[in-house]
Amino acid sequence: MSESESEKLKGSQQAVTRLDCTTLGAREIGEQLGSAESYSRWELAGVSREWSGLGAGSEAEFQVKITGDVGDFAFMLSRNAEWEVNGKVGVCCGHSLVSGRVVVHESAAECVGANMQGGFIAVLGTAARRCGFRNSGGDILIRSAVGDEAGAFMTQGDLVLANGAGENLGIGMTGGAIYLRGEARSVAPCLRIERMRDADSMRLSLLLARAGLRGDIKEFKLYRPRGI
Amino acid sequence: MRGILDELVFAPASLSKNVWDFVEKSPALGCAITAKGSERNVAFELPFLCRNLCVERVGSDWPDFCAAIREMGLAIACSVDSLEEVTAAAVPIRMTRLHQGEALDAMEVSTADLIEFSLADSNGTYWGLPQEIRKVERLGPFLDALREAAAGNTPVGVEIPLGTESSDLELVARVGPDFLTLSYDERLGGSEATVSATVIAVAKQTEELGIPLILNLTNVTQDDAFKYLALGVDVISIDHVIETMLPEHEDETAAYVTGRLSSMGVTAAPSKSAAIEAVSTLLESWKQALSKQLQFCGAASLTDFNLDCLRATSEKAQSLTGAKLLR
Numbered sequence: 004m005s006e007s008e009s010e011k012l013k014g015s016q017q018a019v020t021r022l023d024c025t026t027l028g029a030r031e032i033g034e035q036l037g038s039a040e041s042y043s044r045w046e047l048a049g050v051s052r053e054w055s056g057l058g059a060g061s062e063a064e065f066q067v068k069i070t071g072d073v074g075d076f077a078f079m080l081s082r083n084a085e086w087e088v089n090g091k092v093g094v095c096c097g098h099s100l101v102s103g104r105v106v107v108h109e110s111a112a113e114c115v116g117a118n119m120q121g122g123f124i125a126v127l128g129t130a131a132r133r134c135g136f137r138n139s140g141g142d143i144l145i146r147s148a149v150g151d152e153a154g155a156f157m158t159q160g161d162l163v164l165a166n167g168a169g170e171n172l173g174i175g176m177t178g179g180a181i182y183l184r185g186e187a188r189s190v191a192p193c194l195r196i197e198r199m200r201d202a203d204s205m206r207l208s209l210l211l212a213r214a215g216l217r218g219d220i221k222e223f224k225l226y227r228p229r230g231i
Numbered sequence: 232m233r234g235i236l237d238e239l240v241f242a243p244a245s246l247s248k249n250v251w252d253f254v255e256k257s258p259a260l261g262c263a264i265t266a267k268g269s270e271r272n273v274a275f276e277l278p279f280l281c282r283n284l285c286v287e288r289v290g291s292d293w294p295d296f297c298a299a300i301r302e303m304g305l306a307i308a309c310s311v312d313s314l315e316e317v318t319a320a321a322v323p324i325r326m327t328r329l330h331q332g333e334a335l336d337a338m339e340v341s342t343a344d345l346i347e348f349s350l351a352d353s354n355g356t357y358w359g360l361p362q363e364i365r366k367v368e369r370l371g372p373f374l375d376a377l378r379e380a381a382a383g384n385t386p387v388g389v390e391i392p393l394g395t396e397s398s399d400l401e402l403v404a405r406v407g408p409d410f411l412t413l414s415y416d417e418r419l420g421g422s423e424a425t426v427s428a429t430v431i432a433v434a435k436q437t438e439e440l441g442i443p444l445i446l447n448l449t450n451v452t453q454d455d456a457f458k459y460l461a462l463g464v465d466v467i468s469i470d471h472v473i474e475t476m477l478p479e480h481e482d483e484t485a486a487y488v489t490g491r492l493s494s495m496g497v498t499a500a501p502s503k504s505a506a507i508e509a510v511s512t513l514l515e516s517w518k519q520a521l522s523k524q525l526q527f528c529g530a531a532s533l534t535d536f537n538l539d540c541l542r543a544t545s546e547k548a549q550s551l552t553g554a555k556l557l558r
Contacts, residue, residue, distance in 0.1 A: 030268060030383050037382065056376025060341060075369065076376030080337045095363055098376070099335040117363040118334040136363050139334055 018044075025049035029057065039063045046070070052093070058086060064103075075112070078105055081122075097124045100141055106214065113150070116143045119160060125214035132169070135162045138179060144214045151188075154181050163210050165218065173226055181226040182207050184218070194226045234424025235431060236455050238548035239541050240557060244529025258525035259532035260518065261304070262465050264345065264410050264443050267375075269384040273324060273344050276304020277518055278460055278533060280326070282447055282468040286313040289477060295507040297321050303514040306466070311342050328390070329377075331361040340381050347412055347445075348377065349390040355416070358392050367399075371406030378409075388412055388445070393429055394419045397436055404436075410443040410465070417449070427455070431552055434463035453517060457524050460533065461540045462552060469517070476509040 020039075024032055024047050032047070036058060039045065045067040050057060052072045059079040066085045075093035078086055082101040087108070094112040097105050100122045107115075110128035117133070119141030126134070126143075132150030135143045135157055144163040145153075151169035154162045157179040164172075167185030174191040180203070181194070199207075199220070207220050263272040281300055286293045286309065297314065298321035300307050306324035314322055327343035329335060330353040340346060351358050360366070364373055370389070378387045386409035391400065393415045404411060413433055415426065430446060437444040443465040451459070456467050525533070528540035542557035543549035549556045 029379070033379050033383055055372030056379035059376045060337070060380030060382065075372040079376045080335055080340060080380045082337060093372075094369060095373070098363070098373075099337075101337050113365075114363040120334050133363065137332075137334070 019046050020044070021046045021048070023049050024051070029054040032057070033059075036061055036063075036065075036067070039065050041065065044068075050074075055093075058084065072109075078103075081105075091128070092126075097122070097141070100124065104213070110147075111145075115145075116141055119143070123210075123213055127214070135160070138162065142210055142213075144210055144216075146214070146216060154179070157181075161206065161210060163207065163223075165211075165216070173228070176228045178228060182210075182223045183226060184222045184224075190226065193228050195229050197225045197227050199223070199225045234422070234427050235548050235551055236427045236458050238545045239458055239543055239552065239554060241457075241461070241524065241528055242540055242542045242555075242557075243527055256531070258522055258530060258536075260521055260525070262443075262533050264386045264388075264465070266378060266384050266386040266409050267407055268378075271384040273306075273386055275306055275324065275466060277514075277521070278466050279456075279514075279517065280306045280308065280445060280447075280466050280468045281470055281473060282308040282326070282445075283470040284473060284477075285309060288474070292477075292504045292507050294318070294321060295504065296510065297323055299507050299511045299514070303511070303518065305514065306345065308347070311338055331359070335377070335380070337380075340377065340385075343381065343385060345410075346377060346381060346385055346387045347390050348374065348387065348408075349412075351390065351392070351414075351416075358416075367402045367406060370403065374406065374408055386410060388443075390414055390447075392416045392419065393426065393433070393448075395433075397432070400433065400436060401440065404440045404442050408442065410445055411437055412445040412447055414447040415449055428551060430459060430464070431462055434459065435553065438463035453520055457521060458541065460521075461528075461536050461538065463537070472513065472517075473510055476513055477506050 041064045043065045048070045050069055050071045052074050054074045055076050056079055057073055057077045058081050061081050061084050064083040068087045070089045072090040073088050073092045076095045076098050077092055079098040081103055084103045086105045089108050091109045092107050092111045095114045095117050096111055097116045099118045101120050102122045105124045107126045111126045111130040113131040114136045115130050115134045116124045116138055117136040119138045121140050123142045127146045129147040130145045130149045133152045133155050134149050135154045137156045138160045140159045142161045146165045148166050149164055149168050152171045152174050153168050154173045154176055156175040158177050160179045163182045165184050168187035170189045172187040172190045173181055173194040203225055204220050211218055261276050262278050263274045265272050289296045294317045297317045301321055301323035306326055308326040308328055324344045326345040326347055327339040328347045330349045332352045374387050388410035389403055389408040390412040393413050445466045446464045447468040450471050525536050530536040538554050541554040543554040544557050
């Protein structure tokens with residue numbers, strides 16, 4: 004067993020640290036998480052919807068489960084961490100996310116995953132307009148309906164939309180891929196449908212699996228910008 | 232004609248003050264910017280900033296240049312990558328500039344002493360809120376998140392163009408930046424007089440709002456810079472003055488003698504170029520001049536160096552600045 008694997012195993016055996024956030028401020032929680040050990044596990048309850056930037060800039064490779072709704076710009080610039088939100092998230096969740104994973108069990112407001120550079124975001128509820136806006140390398144999966152202009156100005160990364168899309172899908176997109184199940188109300192002229200190759204199918208299966216979803220990948224259509 | 236600034240003069244210390252206090256003690260020339268919700272101050276030893284000079288412009292003298300900037304207590308705006316060759320002891324207070332419309336850089340954010348979020352895109356083509364923010368009320372949460380991403384104790388400011396409507400300026404100031412940077416954009420047009428009148432109006436407004444103001448103009452004389460400080464500007468970018476001390480364009484291949492044949496006199500490698508010496512001398516002269524100006528006005532520190540230290544020579548200047556009329 005490698006050193007990192009044994010560290011991970013040690014972490015998984017560690018007790019979960021539970022924080023009642025009703026008695027703490029956003030900064031105090033930031034400080035606690037900032038000093039968290041790698042592979043440690045946390046549970047946060049009573050997080051205020053009013054706090055902006057929860058988990059912003061965190062670097063440690065830890066797991067955090069949050070119960071309740073989370074405010075705007077949560078997990079901005081987060082690296083390595085795994086976040087699971089049993090609630091809703093505010094605007095620009097995962098803005099400029101570098102790596103790690105975010106799973107949102109309810110809905111996400113506008114611009115989830117805006118300017119993402121890496122990592123993975125799964126929203127198991129709905130997402131408002133412009134999800135994946137200017138995504139430059141991350142992967143995003145939305146299980147339920149999304150608003151207009153999903154994938155707008157994407158330059159890299161993958162966007163999986165498992166329940167249709169709104170107007171102007173992929174407007175201004177110059178790179179990356181959109182996997183769509185169901186119909187889009189309208190698709191930007193810069194996109195074209197491509198035949199899904201083996202590599203694309205494997206990629207899609209992997210992304211669905213990462214979000215804990217099952218589905219027939221044949222139901223999906225693949226869109227890429229023209230000319231790449 | 233530079234407009235209103237020409238109609239302002241410095242007032243000598245009042246005779247009611249004990250002038251010897253100011254002769255014996257050097258005035259405090261420093262200022263500080265604090266991050267919201269933090270007790271950490273980013274202290275400037277001088278109220279000047281080197282905001283637009285990059286490693287490419289300075290060339291091989293960059294490490295010495297940074298050392299000179301640090302020695303004089305100025306802040307510098309540059310990327311963290313550009314400081315790779317600079318020894319830790321020579322790294323000045325560093326401001327990082329982030330532009331709207333771009334992904335944030337984790338390394339830049341986590342290592343900066345000050346973060347300036349520009350409402351201009353990186354090409355300087357347009358000004359406005361980032362598309363993912365869209366509404367001014369979301370700018371506050373964004374700045375809070377950015378501050379949080381920088382460990383919560385790094386001041387985060389917003390750059391706005393000169394000429395911004397006072398209502399817009401107030402909206403931006405109210406969302407809670409730790410400072411504002413007011414930048415001249417040549418597309419503003421207008422004369423020097425218009426520019427100075429606009430700066431004065433903004434300085435007055437930001438002082439009322441209690442928010443530090445960094446001024447970034449393309450050309451400010453020493454006299455004007457001191458007047459702006461008295462009018463409420465907190466830090467002034469003086470790149471244009473520093474740049475006059477640097478060679479026009481440095482040929483990188485000529486800059487280093489290493490790599491030439493050994494017979495070509497490797498010993499000729501200067502430890503510190505004449506240009507950097509000139510920059511140090513210039514900054515020292517600005518420091519001395521500011522110190523003397525404060526002593527002249529009877530100000531013990533930059534906090535005391537305010538409107539009371541200025542007199543208006545016209546009613547127009549008086550009404551615009553609020554300075555007393557010279558009698």
